[in-house]
Structures are given as C-alpha cells and as structure tokens.
Amino acid sequence: MGIYMTDATSIQPLLDYFNRLIPLSVEEKDLIKSKFHAHLFLKKQFALQHGDVCEYFTFVVRGCMRLYMVDDKGVYHIMQFATENYWILDLTSFHKKIPARLNIDALEDTVVLRITHSDLIDLYLKAPKFDRIFRVLLENHFMHQQQRMTQLFSSTAEERYQLFLETYPHLLNRLSQVQIAAYLGVTPEFLSRIRSRMAKG
C-alpha cells in the first residue's frame, strides 16, 4: 500500500498551481524544484503539534489534512481541511516563530510539498515574483477564511451544513461525521439530528 513517487512527478501539481496564478520562467520553476520538498504523512500522523513552531508552508498534492485547535474542555475545532491543491499551515506560528496554538494531522495518507521559512525568504529574495504570487495566494486564503467567519457568525448549524454540502460535495464521502461536526462547530450528535431532520423535512 506504499506510495511511490519521483521528485519529477510530484512537483508538477505545484508548478501548475503557481503557473495558473502567474506564469513562471524556467529559472523560477527550477527555484521551486530546489526549495520545495516532498513528504508523505500516513493517516493520523501529525504535521504540527500544538506547542511546536510551525516550520513549513505546506501544499497538499494528494490526500487530506486538517488544521484544528483543541479547547480547554478538550473539544476539537477544525479551522480548515486541505485536500489536493490547498495550502495548510499555522501562519502565525510560521511567521512569528512562536509556539503553535493549532495542530495539523493527516486524515488520509497524504503527499505534500513544503518549504521552510528560511527557504521561503530566500525564494522572495532570489525571485521577487514570489512576493506577488504569495500575496495573491494569501488574498485567496483570506477570502476563504472571511467567508467562513461570516458564515459561523450568522447562520444556524443546519444552514452551515447545507452550505458545506454545496461547497465541498466531494468531501462528504471522505470525512466522517465527527470531522464534519468539528468543522461546523457542533457536536456529532447534533449533526446526526440535523441530517435526520433534513432527510424527513
């Protein structure tokens, strides 16, 4: 059941991703190849644990990870899932080099491409185009997060579940109800109730 890959094949999705934002030169592509490194996480394996410093800016090539916090009562709150072509990291910990308040782990066997903080700074220095690329990337990330926040703020659990179904239909079968509930901000019991209510109503 092992996942086999060569660097040549695994870097391609990231090159495609960047190229779609802003077309890259050959030199820039080579820079990416030298700075980003592939890594495999097995299901349940941690990429970041609360208290450690987040060392990597991480791109998911294949699989699924979650970014989440555990509150004082031990309840899990999932900020974000990351599947194919999404980014995942604790940005605050990464940039300020302070202990992370968030955790990241794999919900499936997951292949990522990741870059360290110092290599990213070096990338910015060697090719300023990456300042622009990461600016655009952050804009997108921010817009996603803001939409999620307005939603959490102003809708009922049922509305949030409906929107989840519309926005991430492909995730429904990949995630357990426990994970979806932790993303919506409700208990699994209540999500179960919502589903049975929707099935009838």
Add this chain to the structure above:
Amino acid sequence: MGIYMTDATSIQPLLDYFNRLIPLSVEEKDLIKSKFHAHLFLKKQFALQHGDVCEYFTFVVRGCMRLYMVDDKGVYHIMQFATENYWILDLTSFHKKIPARLNIDALEDTVVLRITHSDLIDLYLKAPKFDRIFRVLLENHFMHQQQRMTQLFSSTAEERYQLFLETYPHLLNRLSQVQIAAYLGVTPEFLSRIRSRMAKG
C-alpha cells in the same frame, strides 16, 4: 466641527506605517503620495454599502469605522473595527469586483487615506516592493482574523468579552455596548448581563 488638513500632514501616518514594515525610498514615498487620497467620513456615513463594489483599499488615519454584515433577520454582525493605523475593506469585493456582502460605515468622524484598485495594480507594477509590503500587510490581517475566528469558535461570550477588554482597552470608551455586542456575536441584553455578572462575581 470641521476637520481641516493638508495633504502634507495627513499622508504622514501612512508613510510611517509602510516605513515601519519595510523602509521606503524617496520615489516610493512620492508614489504613495500620488496614489493615496484623503477622504473624510462624518459619523454614520457609509464608505461601502452591501451590493456595491468595494472600490478602495482604505487606511484609517483618525476616527473609527466598522466592517459588518446584516443577516437575513436584520441582525448586525461586526467583523472588525478599524481605528488609527488599521486597514478596512471588503477584500473579496475589491479583488473580484463583485457586489459586496459587507458594509462599512463611520462610528466617529473619520479621516482615511485610500487607493483604488487600478491605482494599486499600478503601484505594484511601478514599485514591486509594494507586492512585498502588501504581502506582509495581508499576513498580519490574516493572523488577526484567524485569532478572532478561533476565539469565536471556542469561547463563551463572557470569555470573548474578557479578551476584548484585554486586547482593545482603548475601544471600551469609544464604542457603545450595542457595537461591542455586535462584535462579540451576542445581543446587547446579554452583554449587559455579562457585565453585571462580572461586576458581582
């Protein structure tokens, strides 16, 4: 009660702000002077109304504005306040040029410096350093928002109020309880109860 200013005095806080992020050359300072324009909003005046496209990336020099949404039931949810040296805009509307889902208005007479979308693009082209400056600025904005989201997600209204008091002590006297309640995501009645509970307990 009018506010008098010259361009020379009013642009300075923005130059200082940028200069603190990344030192600027004289040419870059001149670019800023030519691209950002001062504007005064009187109390209660709108800077952006739901349905319009957000035309400006806005920096608050003096005063206080709020970024908020109104939900289906007519309830106000404040995403963010912006006082001196903060940015305020509906980023999604601004970048995608689609109708805004958020509103912005002034809670006090407020002086801002703002730049249009096309002038910002032009700024990026003329001085790539601004790609970096706005990348850093967005990182900061994102970190703020993420902290707010984890908070909304995982704490009680009382804990959120406590944290508000610690984080924004200077805002307590500038905002009515109605505004603070809309920021915390509770009704003003319940906030009143929290306060009396805290005063006793």
Add this chain to the structure above:
DNA sequence: AGGTCGTCTTAATCTATATCAATACTTTTT
C-alpha cells in the same frame, strides 16, 4: 422646553444546541 431617539438594565419565557447515556454496527488491532 418638550418630544423623540438611542442607550442600558432587569425580568420572564423560549429555543438552539450541548450533555449524558444507551444501543447497534463497522473497522482496526491484536
């Protein structure tokens, strides 16, 4: 000066969601 409007408080009742508990079923581990 009087009226209207916004602000804050307090009380009674209501509701969305949490908690606790029991059961059945499936998957993983040993």
Add this chain to the structure above:
DNA sequence: AAAAAGTATTGATATAGATTAAGACGACCT
C-alpha cells in the same frame, strides 16, 4: 476470532444565549 476502538443513532435532560417587554436615563432636535 476475539477484543477494542471508532462511528452513527436516538432519547431525556440541561444550559447558554435569544426574544420580548418594560422602565429609566441621557442626548439631540426643532
């Protein structure tokens, strides 16, 4: 194959916070 752990459901009860309503105080119109 048995044991253990995770997954989903359903019911009874509890609770954080909403809703509705009323009264008191102050600010701003005209």
